[in-house]
Amino acid sequence: MATRSAxxxxxxxxxxxxxxxxxxxxxxxxxxxxxxxxxxxxxxxCILSDTKDAVLQKYDEVKNAxxxxxxxxxx
Numbered sequence: 001m002a003t004r005s006a007x008x009x010x011x012x013x014x015x016x017x018x019x020x021x022x023x024x025x026x027x028x029x030x031x032x033x034x035x036x037x038x039x040x041x042x043x044x045x046c047i048l049s050d051t052k053d054a055v056l057q058k059y060d061e062v063k064n065a066x067x068x069x070x071x072x073x074x075x
Contacts, residue, residue, distance in 0.1 A: 019031075026034055048055070 022031060022034065
């Protein structure tokens with residue numbers, strides 16, 4: 001139980017350290033403009049991690065097939 005508590009404390013310390021770094025760059029009312037998009041991006045990254053290799057392979061196929069116009073593949 002003590003080990004679990006120590007890990008939680010380490011994670012909390014990391015989060016606060018990141019928050020302290022943001023303090024210098026962003027004003028408190030701007031935190032939501034940064035944290036929410038990063039949270040959504042991270043969530044997408046976690047959800048899509050199982051298919052990442054297939055998506056990157058398909059991207060390379062489409063990119064190579066169209067050589068100059070990647071928009072054409074998505075129409």
